[in-house]
Amino acid sequence: MDPDFIEMANEIKSKTILHWNCRGLMKLPKAIKLYGSHIKEIYLKWNKLTTLPPWIMKLFNVTSLYMHGNLIEQLPVEFGKMNQLTVLNLDANQLKQVPICIGNLRNLKHLSMNNNFIEELPIELSQLSNLQILSVSSNQIIALPEWTGSLPKLEELYADNNLLKELPNRLTLAPELSMISVSLNRLLFLLIFCKISIICIN
Numbered sequence: 001m002d003p004d005f006i007e008m009a010n011e012i013k014s015k016t017i018l019h020w021n022c023r024g025l026m027k028l029p030k031a032i033k034l035y036g037s038h039i040k041e042i043y044l045k046w047n048k049l050t051t052l053p054p055w056i057m058k059l060f061n062v063t064s065l066y067m068h069g070n071l072i073e074q075l076p077v078e079f080g081k082m083n084q085l086t087v088l089n090l091d092a093n094q095l096k097q098v099p100i101c102i103g104n105l106r107n108l109k110h111l112s113m114n115n116n117f118i119e120e121l122p123i124e125l126s127q128l129s130n131l132q133i134l135s136v137s138s139n140q141i142i143a144l145p146e147w148t149g150s151l152p153k154l155e156e157l158y159a160d161n162n163l164l165k166e167l168p169n170r171l172t173l174a175p176e177l178s179m180i181s182v183s184l185n186r187l188l189f190l191l192i193f194c195k196i197s198i199i200c201i202n
Helices: 003-013 032-035 052-059 077-081 100-104 123-127 144-148 170-172
Strands: 017-019 041-043 065-066 088-089 110-112 134-136 155-157 180-181 199-200
Touching: 003 032, 003 134, 041 155, 100 123, 123 144, 144 170
Parallel strands: 017 041, 041 065, 065 088, 088 110, 110 134, 134 155, 155 180, 180 199
Antiparallel strands: none
16 A cells, blocks of 8 residues: 555544645545544645545534635535534635535534635525624625625624625624624725624725
């Protein structure tokens, strides 16, 4: 058996958190499929991943997945079955559209997709009833959908450096929202927020 495979398998078996940053990975190693069912957190920052394999759904204990700085353009539909995920970081990738399968991650609390090429947020994300932090700064979003103000647990919204001209009125009714950051946009006017502690517009 390949010594590198054995070494990786042993690493997976001995840990619950995998730090696989900056390893030049172009695809997720199959060793984690075979031995990683116990893994809880995976850090895959600054690799060369373009997608994830369909079998990613079998890693049913993973709650946090960090993929900052890859080349991801899309995710398999099976990714939407990772219901245990609470943190998903897709910053600095090649996303032009938000994978709609993310809308099935009902336990997600923190979703970050900064520094991509996203133009709009799909209606599927409105199903993220446990989402507390949504961060979509440095994209090409023209408008935030009204449903962002209907996310029942949303506390923080970051949408800096986009193409926003206005904010959805429903944000003023968001029950838990306490932080909005929308600097470096094209806002023509501001809404009046009674409960928001910080609004960044510079």
